[in-house]
Amino acid sequence: MYLFKEISIILSLSLMMTATSLRSENLAEVYELALKNDPLLKAAEATYRAGKENKAQGIAGLLPSLTVSGTTTWNEYRVEEQLIDQYNSNAYLANLNQPIFRLDKWFQFERGNALSEAAAAEFAYQQQETMIRVASAYFNVLNSIDSLNAARAEEKAIGRQKDLAKKRFDVGLAAITEVQETQAAYDLTVVSRIARESQLDTAQETLTSIVGRDIKLLSPLKDDFIITSPDPIDRESWVTLGLRNNYQLKAAKLQRDAAQATARASASNHLPQVDLVGRVTQSTSKQGKFGGFIQNPLFGVEQDTRQYSIQFSLPLFAGGAISSARRQAYANYDRSKEQAIYTERSTIRDVRSNHFGVQTQVANVTARKQALASAESALEATQIGYEVGTRNTVDLLDAQKRLFQAQRDYASSRYEYIISMLRLKASVGLLSPDDLFNISSQMN
Numbered sequence: 001m002y003l004f005k006e007i008s009i010i011l012s013l014s015l016m017m018t019a020t021s022l023r024s025e026n027l028a029e030v031y032e033l034a035l036k037n038d039p040l041l042k043a044a045e046a047t048y049r050a051g052k053e054n055k056a057q058g059i060a061g062l063l064p065s066l067t068v069s070g071t072t073t074w075n076e077y078r079v080e081e082q083l084i085d086q087y088n089s090n091a092y093l094a095n096l097n098q099p100i101f102r103l104d105k106w107f108q109f110e111r112g113n114a115l116s117e118a119a120a121a122e123f124a125y126q127q128q129e130t131m132i133r134v135a136s137a138y139f140n141v142l143n144s145i146d147s148l149n150a151a152r153a154e155e156k157a158i159g160r161q162k163d164l165a166k167k168r169f170d171v172g173l174a175a176i177t178e179v180q181e182t183q184a185a186y187d188l189t190v191v192s193r194i195a196r197e198s199q200l201d202t203a204q205e206t207l208t209s210i211v212g213r214d215i216k217l218l219s220p221l222k223d224d225f226i227i228t229s230p231d232p233i234d235r236e237s238w239v240t241l242g243l244r245n246n247y248q249l250k251a252a253k254l255q256r257d258a259a260q261a262t263a264r265a266s267a268s269n270h271l272p273q274v275d276l277v278g279r280v281t282q283s284t285s286k287q288g289k290f291g292g293f294i295q296n297p298l299f300g301v302e303q304d305t306r307q308y309s310i311q312f313s314l315p316l317f318a319g320g321a322i323s324s325a326r327r328q329a330y331a332n333y334d335r336s337k338e339q340a341i342y343t344e345r346s347t348i349r350d351v352r353s354n355h356f357g358v359q360t361q362v363a364n365v366t367a368r369k370q371a372l373a374s375a376e377s378a379l380e381a382t383q384i385g386y387e388v389g390t391r392n393t394v395d396l397l398d399a400q401k402r403l404f405q406a407q408r409d410y411a412s413s414r415y416e417y418i419i420s421m422l423r424l425k426a427s428v429g430l431l432s433p434d435d436l437f438n439i440s441s442q443m444n
Contacts, residue, residue, distance in 0.1 A: 026219040027138050028440035030211060031433065034134045037212030044126035051119025058112020061105035064098040075287070087286035094280045100310070101274040107265035111258045118254035125247035128426040131436055135422055137207040139415035141218055144200035146411040151193040154404040155186070158397065162186045165393060178393045185397045219443040226442065227365050227417055230424060235355045238428055242351040243344065245429030252336075252343035259329075259336035266329035269322045272314045281305040347427065354424035361417035368410040375399075375406035 025033075034041065070092045077085040099105050162182040168174035208214050230238065243249065283303050287296045315322060382399040385391030418439060425431040 025215055025217060026440040026443045027135065028433075028437045030138055030207070030215060030218070031131065031134050031436050033211040033213070033215075034130060038130060038134075038210050040133075040210075041126065041130045044123055044130075048119050048123035051122070052116045054112040054119070055116035056112070058109040061102070061108050062099060064096055066097075067095045069093045069095075085288050087288060089283065089285040089287065091281065091283040093282075096278040098276040099274075100276055101272065103268035103271055104265045104273075107261045107268060111261035111265065114254045114258035114261060118251045118258065121247045121250040121254060124429075125251065128247065128429075128431045131431060131433065132419070132422050132426060134210060135436065135439075136419055137203070137210055138218060139418060140203040141200070141207055141215075142220055143412050143415050144196065144203040145218075145220075147408050148193070148196040148200050150404045150407045151189065151196040154400065155189040155193050157400055158182065158186045158189045161393075161396065161400070174393075181393050181397065185401075219440070221414060222442050222444055225414060227362055227414070229362050230355055230358050230421075235352055238355050238424070239348055239351050241428040241430065242347050246347045246351075246427060247429050249340075249343050249347045250429075252340040256333070256336040256340040259333040263326070263329040263333040266322075266326045269326070270315060272312060275311045277307075277309050277311045279305075279307040279309075281307075350427045351424070354420065354427050357420045358417070358424050361413065361420045365410075365413045365417050368406070368413040372403075372406040372410045375403040379403045 070090070072088065072090045075085075075087050075089060076083060162179075162185070165174055165178045165182040169176060169179045204214070204216060232238070281304070283305075284301065285296070286299065288299060379399040379402070382391050382396050386393070386396045422431060422435060425435060
């Protein structure tokens with residue numbers, strides 16, 4: 001009885017010390033750090049900024065284009081190597097082009113819109129993945145802390161059992177096998193504690209790589225953290241949400257639409273192209289004499305030429321390049337269609353799997369909590385039996401190990417439930433920072 005109470009006290013003190021020392025930063029605060037420092041999120045943001053420029057580039061193809069150029073030329077006129085005249089001439093040209101009938105430009109405009117929206121959907125997906133990565137890293141650290149605290153408490157408890165067995169052996173109340181068994185059990189707890197320390201270090205390094213600095217003080221979950229089943233409980237309702245809102249699926253469909261627009265633009269390269277063209281040319285010349293003999297009446301005079309035209313062109317043959325580009329574009333479109341179909345099927349699979357996973361974790365938390373209570377009762381009963389001689393040392397060591405394992409499993413099950421719920425919401429496009437803030441509100 002005394003040993004069981006001692007173990008309970010050690011566990012309680014360890015958890016209280018952990019809770020007290022881990023009040024510094026909660027999940028919401030760590031997530032805000034990740035928003036500022038996570039390199040993967042920053043890269044995703046840069047990709048989004050680049051992708052959204054496709055819309056502006058698509059619109060540009062439908063708008064007027066204006067180019068300005070100028071030249072200055074030094075001229076020398078010679079007859080039989082004799083310099084007759086030398087002068088400088090200047091020319092300035094402004095060219096305005098407005099597409100009138102250009103289907104290729106229109107389809108490129110549609111492609112730009114689709115790619116810009118796809119970039120937004122992909123960035124939204126990456127934001128959700130960041131939330132899951134942060135939460136996973138955060139709870140991996142907490143899980144490692146819980147496991148290490150349990151391992152340390154187990155080491156102390158088994159160590160006291162080892163010392164007690166040695167004292168009993170010294171006074172002739174126990175056999176040498178009892179001393180050896182407790183020593184072996186103690187050695188294993190030392191190994192387990194070292195492994196848990198390494199696990200904690202790795203978990204902390206993973207979190208550091210996301211937020212950009214060391215964070216060792218984390219807020220733990222409250223004991224009464226709310227565990228609920230998915231709402232609605234109907235799995236197909238979640239599938240419907242996923243098909244409507246999943247960001248990866250949205251991005252895949254938009255990529256398919258962009259590929260279709262690209263294929264249509266490539267096919268329209270065989271069609272007539274009509275543009276409105278305006279051209280203004282200004283030129284001056286310092287030519288003194290024509291042929292070196294006739295005086296130039298336009299010496300130094302600025303000349304203006306203005307031209308307005310409707311330009312028509314029809315590609316007839318380009319060595320097969322246009323037809324090849326069209327076939328290539330439609331092959332890429334076929335690939336994008338199949339990828340969209342695959343993403344849709346994957347979304348259905350993931351939503352169903354995640355929904356079942358949350359239900360499993362809800363049951364797992366309940367079962368682990370009951371198993372912990374059972375392990376505590378079993379250890380208490382084993383301790384009483386050991387004191388009256390109906391249970392031996394091996395029974396007592398096994399009961400202690402089961403208690404500490406139950407403690408670790410229960411803590412881990414709560415973290416696994418949270419990650420499963422976050423993944424379910426992400427798979428249907430409903431995960432938001434509010435979910436992390438809600439979890440943080442249930443932390444000490």
